[in-house]
Structure formats: structure tokens, C-alpha cells
Amino acid sequence: MGKKRVMVVGGGLAGLAAAMKLAELDIDVDLMSLTPVKRSHSVCAQGGINACNEQTRQLGDSEWKHFDDTVYGGDFLQHQPPVKEMADWAPRVIDLMDRLGVTFNRTHEGFLDRRRFGGTLYKRTAFAGATTGQQLLYALDEQVRRWEAAGRIKKYEFWDFLGPILDDQGECRGCVAQDLVSMEIRSFPADAVVVATGGCGLIYGRSTMSMVCTGSAVSRCFQAGAKYGNPEFVQVHPTAIPGADKLRLMSESARGEGGRVWVPRTPHDSRAPGDIPENERYYFLEERYPEYGNLVPRDIATREIFDICVNEGLSVETDKQCVYLDLTHIPVAELNRKLGGILEIYEKFQGVDPRLNPMKIFPAVHYTMGGLWADYQRTAEGGLEPGSPRNQVTNIPNLYAIGECDYQYHGGNRLGANSLLSCIFTGLFTAPGLQNLLESQSGAAAEMDASLFESERKRHQDQHDQLLRRDRGGENPYLIHQELGDVMTKAATVVRRNEQIQEAYQTVSDLEARAAKCSLSDTGNWTNQNVVFTKALQDMFPIAKAILKGALQRDECRGAHYKPEFAMPSLESTDAAGRQAEAEAWCDRFEANNEKWLKSTVVRWDGSEPDIQYEDVDTSLIEPRPRLYGLVGAEVIMEVWKARRAKQKAEKQADPNAAATVGS
Amino acid sequence: MVRRLVRWHVNFILSCATTGVSPNELAGDRRTDLRDAGKQDTVEKAPAPFLARHEFLIRRLHSLSGLIPVGAYMVVHLTTNASVLNSSATFQRAVYAIHSLGNLLPLVEWTFIFLPILFHAIIGVVIIRGGLPNTGSYKYTNNIRYTLQRATGMIAFLFIMWHVFHMHGWFHFPAWLRVAEPLGGAQFSPYNAASTLGAAMSGLVVPALYAIGVLSCVFHLANGIWTMGITWGVWISPAAQKRADVVCTVIGVGLAVLSMSALGGAMKIDVEEAEAVENRMYEAKLATGELDEASSAHKRADHAAGEEHSSSADASRLHAGAGRAE
């Protein structure tokens, strides 16, 4: 009796990694999930997982370069120590997953095969066909099952997290949850609660995310006082297959394996794609970004595709927006071996064989870089202190956030194949910190006065009962969800405009009021999906408002957040001197903008509205620089920038006092 | 290991005798059983019943017994019968060859034929009762074969029971034969092999039933060899299974032709002519001393050998004169 327990909420990669590591550390774990953990959204990750490896090292790669690519890709919005630690851990994470039996693709000699992904020039990505997320998740699911059989982990599958339980000191002592089958509401005392519930794509209606990705668990923590970081940074993946119920992901690995994005140069060319000769095809990514080509970071690829379709009117189809993603030049056997999974998805849902015909794709909401604000403890070297209970803890003591639902690792834009890494890394890395936390606590939550747990349970039970008793004839939650998705997709995805966001904020507030008046078509108390969905819908609004307000206030362009009104100017001048002057002005503006906006958005929920503050970003390891990815025509900007840095460095060395102020 | 084997067999027989073979024990559907078991088992796990504990071994023996000895015996049987196509004498010689085992024949028959068939059939019924054929929803070839395997197995079981009664009579003590013969049983006499066979195959109904029964046996064997190869892990890949399928089809078609020829041959026998040949062969064997009249009488047709001759035979012994080619 009285043994301490940790509640892990969410059974994706992060939750499972944390659970199995905690179990290994001899800590009893409760693992809660909306679905059987094997069906978590991590299975949808396709392309791979990044780590510096022996192959890339020979070409000059290092953990530091992985770290650098990640913060450059994220437009420098992340605190750097956690990212550095993650990059350092990456090779170890892959080794572990390899030992756990993940069926990574192999080279002829039997080493792990690697492919290139967006935002890097190295082949860092280990992969298992095109279902890497699924394979990684299964390996962790198996280990968790092993611990479950040993009695160390207890699973609560088909349970909905309703909120953390905070004591009088504001410390988390457990959570309340509801059984989705019997509808029983129960309190779970826990000495630490780890939220690992992923993203909130369903706020956008259709996205590449799974149906459980409502963000409700995160929202419930947010409403209970947890801070939320960088809400406005939502990744729109450049390549997805449009569908009536979902926008299905078409992995970046398709481009990593040589897939090319193009449109016919003639608008709405009616010829079959195979009949269009090379010189009449516009490989716009390759032409605009010769260095990175089709593997520019996602925010850039998405904007370019959007620009081609919307502004240049070069969409392949007349009645819908899409571009070609072409794999037909790659041998079929190789495609099947490396990309089989995703090609089957395309074939099954579109009825067209992508080995023979270019795929038609368009961007779709994909990942939330933002999430619950989480702390970390920095070491002198700039990494994280292993075993520190501060790592990944939210502003509520004993409440942790890991995986996609924390805001730490991806800044303004996540690089492909880094999400699987951040999920497994945070899960593994947080466990020893939790062990130390539990050891430092005096008593166990299970031994506390039961009245706290009972009163919280009752509060949720009353809310639930009230919702069921609602009169008929009120609002329909499914229709409100559709409207919410439409508004959010229009106002807060690829291109954002202040007046649109303002309007959207008003609409969302109205929808929120209407959602509060939803009435249920199912008022029973057995497997009532209607009431569960309605609650999740109501909890979408605080996050939706945080996204909109964060986007509204951030008057700049950074990563996935793009406002044309505040875009950096392109160089117009044709003569060298003019361009030089323009580049100087560009760099001045860049520095001024960073001064003002290189800050994390940190939101608190005041009960009805998000309250935004800004927090400095720890950029002490890698200095922010213009993020151009070798854009054609912008070379001079990098030259000017480098000259300035060299000059500053020389000055620093000459005057050590000045260095102290610059470096702080 | 021998001790283990013996213990196992004792257990097997005991458990069949005391509990009867419950279909639920070997097959998947244990709903009712477990509900009851669960009531007692919430605290302590009760040991699983004997048949359940040895399910793997029983199923493998079932699989094996279908080929050896039952399937192998069937091939010998059909071949022997087909020899009637050559002549009645050839067939009679083959039967004499089988009966040259003399008093050992019943032992051989029971050990290698009757008991294995019974074992294969009883376990087979248990297996069938544990499955839920679903060819209505899933019309795949192999699924249809799954269902056919069970259907032909049931037909084969009924057919063999009837066939052994029809030809052999099941038992050979006189009291029983007086009941069986008027009911149409025990028609075959090994020393008048072709003639009694020909007589038994008169009309159209009996040969038609034999055709259905024998073809069921043939399908069951040929398809059974194929599934057995999978069960034991002989052919593994889909390509290997396909190749094995071709071989099994050839075996099946071959056996079907063989068996239908034998049936056709039996139907064409000129009974009187055959009997004359058989009697000459019998007399010759008597003359050489290869047979003696006293122990042979019950193996001859009633009108050829008087009832009085057979009375000296050990009537109480379960005298199964199979091997006369059934």
C-alpha cells in the first residue's frame, strides 16, 4: 500500500516510451489512452526518424549539425538546450529501437539504410518502409505489453482524461478520467501525471491527424492553469491526399527517395502527365531552391505549392487545387521496398497506381509545434541535466508534458523525421527525472485524504450529467465542428492576414457560445460517443482561440507562421551595388525583427480568453541567422550577413566586455 | 519416454471413457464451459482437462492417422479392388495374399485399420463441431475446400460404417451374423471374393452410394494430404503450397479414376462364372494343404460352404475378417 504511481496519459510513442522506461526503473505506471495504445496516432508517421550516423559522419555530419538543422528549420524559436540534448541522444534512440526489433530497412551489408529528409543535406533518416511510426510504436507497445504481463504497468484503454487534480498548493495529485464504454467517471491518484496526448489537428476539421487528436487532454490541462506555448505554430504538410473525411498524409519520404514536385507550365494542361514533355514541366521547388530542391523544409514547400496554385493559377486541376508529386521515374521494385506503405494508401484511396502515374497532392494541417509549456534544466555545456525533475514539467508541479503536446523541440517549424525522435527521446529522458521527483516527495498521492479526489470526481460527474440532461433541439455538435474546422483552415494555416484572423476569432467565439448550448442526440450512459465528442468539441475552443490570438499578435513571418503583410522584402534591384544596399537593409530589418519577435508565445487561460505573454528564447548555442535555404536571388543576403558576423566577431575578440553583452 | 507414452495412452482412454469427448474441449467454442469453469476458477486455476492439455498431440496424431495408416490403407484397398478389372482370379489371388496372414489378420486389421479409422473419425467429428464454416460470406477456393473437407469427412465416416457392415458385417460371431445378414450386412466372403462382391454391387442404388462414398474418401484424402503438408510445415510458401496442390490434385484424380474403375469392374462381374473360378482355386488350395476346410468355411459364401463347417471357429472371438479388400 501507499506505493507511488505515475499516470501516463496517451499511448503514442512518447507515452509508451515513458511508461516502459518508468517500469524499468521499478515505478508502477497507469497508462491511459482513448484507444488501445497500438492504435495511437503515431502509427500514421511514415517517413522515418533522424539521427546522425556513421555514414553521414564520414561526410562531415555530427550531432551538432543535426541540432543546427533542427533550430534553423524551426526558425530559431526553440530553446536550444533541449534540442541539443535530443540531437545528442538521437543515435542512441535509434540503436535502442533497433534492439527492440524495429524492422528498419537494411543496406546490402546489413546496416541500417538511411534516406534524406527535408531541411538537411545529409541522409540521416532511418526508416522501416514507409510505416516507420507504426513500426516504432509497435516495438514500444510490445515492451509495454511485456511490463503489463509482469504487472508493472496497468493499462486503461478507452478512457478519456477529463482533467488534472490539483491540491490546495496547486500541485498535481492525479487526474479524473472517464471510461468510454461504461461512462464511469473515476479519480486516479498519481504522484506525477505525464500528458503525452499529441496534437490537436481536429480543431481544423480535416487534417492528416487521427480522430483522437482533438487536443482535449491538453486543453483540459490548459484550462486547469497549465501554460501553452507557441500555439500559432501549426505545421501544414506540403503533400497530402485530399479526402472527404480526412486529408491523408503523403510522406516527405516520397521526395526523400527522389520524388519530384511539378506542375505543367501551361495552366490546366489537359494532357496526361506522362505526355507532357520535360521542358513543359515546371519543377518549381528545384528551380527556386537548387541546393535543397524538393527537400526544402515543410513550411517553405507548403507556401510554394500554395503560391503556385493560388497566386500563379498553375494548379493541375481546374476545379481543385493540387500539384503533381512524381515517382514514376524510380524503379517499381525500389519503390515497393522503400515506400510500399504510402503507395498502397494512395492506390487504395485514389484508385490510381502512383508507380505509374504522378500523384495529385495538396498541403494539409499536420502537426502542432506548439503545446504545453514545459521547463528544462540546462547544464553548463548547454544540454539538459539528466535526471532532473524540472525537465518537461509544466508550470503545474507534478504535471509533465512530452511528445507532440509539449512546445519544446520544433520551434516555428518541425523538420521531417524529427517528431518520432522528439517523442521517444522525451519519453525516455523524462523517466529518470520522474524517479527523482517521486523519491523527493514525502507522501504518496494514494495516501492523501480521499475528499480531494472525490470532490473532483463529483465535479466532473455533475458536468457530465448536466450535459446529458440538456433539452433537445439545441445545437448539433458535429455541425459546429465542421464550421470550426472551416474557419480555422481559412484563417490560420498557410497564409494569415490580420483582418481574417480577427474575423475568425469573432466567429470562433460565437461558435464557442453555440457549442455550450449543444444538445445530445444520445442521452444514454453506455458507450455514448455523442457526449464524449461534445465535450472534446467544447474543449477545442480554448486552444483554437489561443492559436488565433497568438497568430494575430505575432506580426512577423517565422517558420509556419506567415503573414504576407510582414514578409521580408525580396531584392528588387538589378545592379550589384543596389542589391548590396538592399541586402544590408534586409539584414537590419531581420535583426530588428528578431529583437522584437524571437520570443516564445506563452498563453494562460483566464477562464474565458487566452492571455498572451512572451518569453525570451535561449539561443545561446547557435546564433539566429537568415533562413533562406539557398533561395535563388537571395545569395547576397547571406554574404552580407556573414560579413557582418565576421566583423562583430572580430570586434568581440578585440573588446571582451562587449562580448559579454552580445553573448548574454 | 516409453513410460510417458503409456501414461498418456491410459489417460487418453480414461478421459474418453469418463467424460466422453466433448466437442468444446478440442475446438474453439468454449463459451458455456468457461462460464461454468470461471465460477470456480476465480481464485484458483483448475487444471485444464486432459484432452485440452494434449490438444496439440491429438490433433497431430489425427492429422498423421489420416495419411498413415488410414490413407495408405485406402490406396492399397482401392488398388486391390481395381485388380478385379483384370479378372476375377486376379482379384481372388490378391485377397488370398491378404488372408495369408491367417489368424494374425484380425490383429493387424484392428491395430492398423479399424482403430485408426475410428480415432480419425471421432476426433474428426470433434474438430468439425468446433468450427463455423462460412463459405456463404467468404467464397475463396481454400475456404470451400475447408468446408468440403468436413462434409466429405462426415460422408466418409457414415459410408465406411455402412460399407464395413455391408461387406464385412462388423463382427463374425454367428449370433450376430444371423441378424446382420438378413439386414443386408456381411455380404462379402473372402474365398469367394469376386462373386460375392459382384452380387453385392447389383442394382443402381448401392453402386451410386458407393460412388458418392468412395469419391468423398478420395477427396478427403487428397485434400487432407495438402492441408497436412501445411500443418506439419512441409510446404510453407504460397508457391510451394501451390506446387503441392498440383501434386495432390494429381493424386486425387488418380485415386478417383482408380476407385471408379474398381467400382465399374465390380458391377460388371459375372457372378456365376466368378464363383466357378473361385471354387476351383479353393479346391486347389485345399489339395495343396495351403488351406484346411475347417478354418476356411466362414470365409466362403454361404451356399458354397455350409454353416456347419464354420461352427468350429472361435465364435466368441471378435473375428474381423477385413483385409478382404474393404
Added chain:
Amino acid sequence: MAEEAREGRSSKDHFEVRILRQNGPGQSSYWERHRVKYEHDMNVISVLQRIAAQAETVDGKSVAPVCWDCNCLEEVCGACSMNINGRVRQACSALVDRLLEDNPSEIELQPMTKFPVIRDLMVDRSRMFRGLTRVKGWVPVDSYENMGPGPRQTRATQEVAYPLSECMSCGCCQEACPQYTKIELTRQEGESEEDFSARKNEAFDRGFVGAHAISQAMLFNSNPTGKNAAGERLDALMAEGGIQVCGNAQNCVEVCPKNIPLTTSIARAGRATTLHALKKWFDE
């Protein structure tokens, strides 16, 4: 067309869906008809979403939304298995256009029959996951510490293992298997959650383990580290409800949405258990 719609048959802009509903475990099931507006690129999930939103039958009767299980909607999570027009498959990849081509009058949805119904189209597949525990479906590593990479493997080994590890525990192979029969227990009065769960697990452990678990056992027996527990997995496959229950109907491989070579795994397990049995008889 209007006439057709009035008669309750599918017309060009609407189609009908017949759903076998059940309010809870142990209750009787009943058919219910819904009319859904046709849209391009619909699948069964979007049909169920529309039905949930309208919550009204063909006759205009207000009903609770149909309950069903789904998650990823791209056929990798395994949640949305159900019987569609009489055949088990994933609802997400069941495209309405194709279904209506096969049967223009209606789409028929039923829950899987081999698992206990929780409600409507949602069933309890915990027995499947129990099967994975039964065959010790994991690689028994020493620890999660940093021990360097795993054993090197050939490309050929990976190419055999990868298809097996795509199994998403959707249950299609069990549903179509004539040898796999339903085990449904009800919690008794006064029985604790733990006792009930223990009783269920015991019942599951005696039932047929199913093609998916046999295949997973073969996957881990082929892993260089997983091999170390190969004997235990084979023992599990030879216990009651093990591989011997397979009747070689081979429906599993036909209905598997991931085209996993389940019958190859079964034959491989057949060989492995044969050898394992001989080894146990003669070596121990």
C-alpha cells in the same frame, strides 16, 4: 428518382445504409435504415459521420448516433474493422463508389461476429491483444540503457520480417476464420474488476490464438534477439487453443488488409512446432 427515394431505395443523390445495431452487450440486435446524401470520394467512415450528424432514420425517427470505432482513417491503426456488405474489412478504405457498384441498392454494415459487441458496430477485441501476450510478442532485451546497435541483419531477413510487423491487430483474420469462435463472458454480480479480467484472460488463453498471433510469434522467433525466447513461444503455440486449431481454410490471408503472408507464417509455425515437439520428446 424522386419516386425511388420515396420508396426508400437508393437514388442517385442519396443512398441507403442498413446497419445492424445493438444497444449493449447481451441485448438483442436490430436493423436500422439511414439515408445519406451522396458526395464524391466518400468512404464508410464519412457515411457514419453523416449518420451521426443527422441522427435520424429513413422514417424520420430520431435515434442515437451509431457507435463505431475508428482512428487513423488511412488503414494503419486497425480500429475500424466491421462487416461491410457481408465481408469483414476496414471501414476507412471501403469506398462508397465501389460498394454501390457492387450493390447499388444499399450498403450493409454489421459488427464483427467473433468479438463481443459493446455497442452497435463497436466490439471488444481485447482477446486479440491477450493473444499477443500469450505468444510473448516482444523482443526480450536486457534493458533500455545505451548498449549500442542491435545485431546486424541482412536485407533478406528484414524483407521477411517487415510484412509481418505491419500487422495492426485489426481482427479481420479472426473474423473470417471458421475455426475462431466468439468468447463472450459477462461480469457476475459481486465479481471484482480484477477477478473478471483474470477470468476473461483465462478463457481467452484457452480459445484459438488466431492467425495474427501465430504470425507475430514467427516474427519474433526470426529476430536475432527474439530467438532467445523461441522455445517459450512455440510452447505457447502448442498449448490449448494453439496452432493445431487452424483448419487451413486460409481465409485469413485473403481478408488481411495489409496482405500479410499469414498462411506462410502458419506453415512456418507448423514446421517449427513439429521440430520443437520432436526435440522435446527426444532431447529432454
